[in-house]
Amino acid sequence: MLKLRRIAITGGIASGKTSVCRVFQELGAFVVNADAIVHELLATNTNLSQQIIRLLGPDILIDGKLSRQMIADKVFKDSEALHALEKLLHPAVLHQIEELYQTARQSGMYTAFVVESPLLFEIGQDQFYDTVIAVVADESASRERFRKAGFGAEEYDRRMKRQLPTEEKAQRADYIIYNNGSLDSLRKQVIELNNQQLA
Numbered sequence: 001m002l003k004l005r006r007i008a009i010t011g012g013i014a015s016g017k018t019s020v021c022r023v024f025q026e027l028g029a030f031v032v033n034a035d036a037i038v039h040e041l042l043a044t045n046t047n048l049s050q051q052i053i054r055l056l057g058p059d060i061l062i063d064g065k066l067s068r069q070m071i072a073d074k075v076f077k078d079s080e081a082l083h084a085l086e087k088l089l090h091p092a093v094l095h096q097i098e099e100l101y102q103t104a105r106q107s108g109m110y111t112a113f114v115v116e117s118p119l120l121f122e123i124g125q126d127q128f129y130d131t132v133i134a135v136v137a138d139e140s141a142s143r144e145r146f147r148k149a150g151f152g153a154e155e156y157d158r159r160m161k162r163q164l165p166t167e168e169k170a171q172r173a174d175y176i177i178y179n180n181g182s183l184d185s186l187r188k189q190v191i192e193l194n195n196q197q198l199a
Helices: 017-026 034-043 047-056 068-075 079-107 139-148 153-161 166-172 183-198
Strands: 006-011 030-033 113-116 131-136 175-178
Touching (some): 017 030, 017 131, 017 183, 034 047, 034 079, 034 113, 047 079, 068 079
Parallel strands (some): 006 131, 030 113
16 A cells, blocks of 8 residues: 655644645645544543543533533643643544544545644644645734634734744744735645645
8 A cells, every 4th residue: 555645734823724725635635634633522522521521620511511612711821731631632633643544545545644733843743744834924914814713812822822933833844835815826836836846
């Protein structure tokens, strides 16, 4: 069975990572979103969710289900709780990504295996990928996109505090995609990179 290239897409908040992944999907890649896997894990009643309740307390439950908002409110005020939560979540997310990779590889239907991972460098997962692409946008553009998605400036600052500076992500990546223009310009960059470097 041929090896399927593993590509990680990372970058700052509202930089355009999801849009880049969408283009890769159109080009035939199997695309995975690490945040979506976290949401899925938190939505199911598993051993993991029981561990999270033990860690953070039963008040993170609303109508018997884990509330992502309640979890976020707790851990963003308490760095120790955040680290403890990440220790539980990250191995489970990695396991899920690996299972999806094996499924994609065995199907033989995909051009690449692309994972959108905002905290790729922060959690030391970059070594698991053949190629890392950083999506970079001006802070003003990212803030505006984030605002249009219904979030406030405080939320943007709070989330960015958890991340490495965008410049550092760009320096550590294999390739950089700049997203300060139109969606069409972004598409062209992804297609060009796919054709020239990743084919």
